[in-house]
Every structure is written in C-alpha cells, then in structure tokens.
Amino acid sequence: MPVSIAVVGAGMRGQIYARNAVVDGRARIVAVAEPDPARRAAFAAEFDVPAEGLFEGWAELAAVPKLADAVVIATQDHLHAGPAMAFADLGYDLLLEKPLAPTEAEARQIVAAVERNGVVFAVGHVLRYTRYTKLLKSVIDGGRLGSIASVQHLEPVGWWHQAHSFVRGQWRRADESGPMLLTKSCHDIDWLLYILGQKPQRVASFGSLVHFREENRPQGAGDRCVSCAVEPGCPYSAKRLYLGCLGDPRKEFWPLAAVTADATERGVLAALESGPYGKCVYATDNDVVDQQVVMMEFAGGATVSFTMTAFTPLEHRKTRVFGSHGFAEGDGKTVRVVDFRDGSEEVLDSRTVAGASAADGHGGGDGGLTAAFIDAVEARDQRVLGGDAADALAGHLVVWAAERARETGTVQAL
DSSP, X not given: OOEEEEEEOOSHHHHHHXXXXXXXXXXXEEEEEOSOHXXXXXXXXXXXXXXXXXXXXXXXXXXXXXXXXXXXXXXOXXXXXXXXXXXXXXXXXXXXXXXXOSSHHHHHHHHHHHHHHTOOEEESXXXXXXXXXXXXXXXXXXXXXXXXXXXXXXXXXXHXXXXXXXXXXXXXXXXXXXXXXXXXXXXXXXXXXXXXXXXXXXXXXXXXXXXXXXXXXXXXXXXXXXXXTXXXXXXXXXXXXXXXXXXXXXXXXXXXXXXXXXXXXXXXXXXHHHSXXXXXXXXXXOOSOSEEEEEEEOGGGOEEEEEEESSSOSOXXXXXXXXXXXXXXEOSSEEEEEETTTOOEEEEEOOOOSOSSGGGTGGGHHHHHHHHHHHHHHXXXXXXXXXXXXXXXXXXXXXXXXXXXXXXXXXXXX
C-alpha cells in the first residue's frame, strides 16, 4: 500500500517533494494545508487531493484525526517549529524543509518532539542524497585517501541567484528569515560533517555584504530595472533574468514563479514594475552577506575551509580533500582521485546529469531525499536516512557558532 502523505505548504518546495513522492507510485498525497486558495486548489488538482483533505493551515490539519502516515512541512522557515512539534506529537513521520528553524531554541524543541515520539524524521539536506555524494563519501570512507588532513569546499551561489533570492527575494534580511549561512549554506555545513563523519571542535568565520550596497550603485541607475538607463549593461538586470525565463518550463517554475504567476512578457514586466523582484539590487533593504568563509577544526587537527560567494555562475559545489595517502577533487559530477603510493590518477563518474539549481532538483538530491524518506517510513527505520534528528541539529549548531564567531571576531568552541 502506498505511503500516505500530507503536505503543509504548497509552494515550490512542497510541490517538489510531492512530485518526487508520487513519481513511482510508492506514495500518494492525501491532504494539503495551504493558506493561499489558488495555490491550494492547483495543488489539489495536480495530486487529486479529495475535498476532505484540503485545509487552510497546519493547525486545521492537526486538529482532525490522523489521516496520513507522514507529513511534509514546507512552510517558511519561521513557521517550522509549530507544525513540526504538533505533527510529531500526533505520530506523523516528518520530512521538514531546511533549516530546522531560525533559532537554536526552536530547533532543539523540534528535535525533542521527534525523539520523544520516535517518529521517522528527515530534514531537507538534499545534498546528502545525490549519487555524487555517495561516490565521494565511498572514496573517503573506503580509506583511499588515508587519514584526512584538510578539506576545501566552495559553494558557488551564482550572481543572478544571489540577486533573486538574497537581495530582492524573501531571504534578503536576516531579521525576517535568517543569516545567509543558515538559510542557504546549512546545506553545505551539514554535507561537510556528513562526508567526514565527525563534528568540529572549533569554528571561526569572516564575511560581509561587500557589493549589493547603495554606495556601489552605478551613476544614473534607477530604482527599478524597467526604468533604468544603465540596465542593459548591468549584470543583475531583472528584465534580462526574468524575461529570459519565458519559454523554458524549468525556469518558469523557478525562479520565475516566485516573481509572477503570469508567464508572459506583459505579466513579467508588470511584476517588475511593482514587486520586489524589479528593484535595483543597490536600492533594496537587504542585509545578508554576499560572501563568507568558515573555518572548522576537528579532533586530531584536521581542518575544513568553506567559502560561500555570490560572484560565480550557479554551478555544482567544488570540493578538494587532502589525505595522507591521496587527494580527491570533486565537481558535483565526477571525483578525481590521485594515489600518492604510485602516482596513479582515476576519474570516477557519478553519472549525474542534473544541474545544481532547484529547477534541476539539486543534482538529484531532491528525488534522492524523498525516496530515502519513503524507504524509511515503509521500513520504520530511521537508519535508512543516514542520520537522525540530533545529527541534523549538529550542522545547525556549527552554523550558529560560526555566526557568533563572525559577529564577534572570535573563535567559538563547540
């Protein structure tokens, strides 16, 4: 019998998880809680959700007798804690979009609810579940590199992605969503701890908003791209980005759907004339960093350096692993391994074809996580997911320690 799933939040992430869940017939969507009536109706139509499974909010869904095996929580970050704790207490298995919550206190409350109820629990750390990650982790765990001395890891956010999500978009301000390291890069911190199989003891960090600031605004630039004299030559042109999405179903789903539901030239231009996505990137109220480095030290002296930067193409992450017996270099698709004992080189191919963006399913991670979650629910076995709630919390604790280090200029112990 298929796993029955209720979805809380029918936005982009809720749709993605639902589509991945039903693709092979192992799960069915039986309920949705979504305050936007048009979005709720569209979701119900796509997944054939019956009328008795439609709810305006998570509280209404939680108030009725348990009607699904599991619930996907894909609300905005600040709305994670309430539904996560409520549905855990009701005995639902949970797939919770990352991050756990904006604050450590809320995150710990979620973990406590999961643990006291013994429910299966997954967090949207989708990078763990790609074929590429499995390949690189097998190289490290198999001992081919010897003992690990250090790791370099780059998250290339992408110049237009930064402008879309973190300058104009809903994650542009730390007080409204969270710091960049939490809302975007908790993926990477979790991934680094996962591939190394251990947690750091100390962390330091530096980063700031270096470019998307009023003082860097070009002379003659307007407040909006649709009426800006310098727009044609600006790398962050909203007109170029969003009009360029038209005709491509993947790009119309993301990033364009965040801008407007009217995927026509007229609809896009109207949204840019009045909405936040048409604003000049030098004239918004954004304050999250556009570049940051995090340094971690592990037991025995091994170190990790992580760099997040806006000023790249949007590509797969790049990682170098330095070991006593070998070196590995990965690009999200392949892993090049150099063996120090004989100087031989080998390139291992994960056969990943999907791109790195949300529109591409994060290199297969969205589907991989959803499949693993359904496996775990079917088997009633948390181990299938490769970690538990406390494991998911560990990466978040590193994030919050790194932010304290960045803000205070200190080294933080963990």
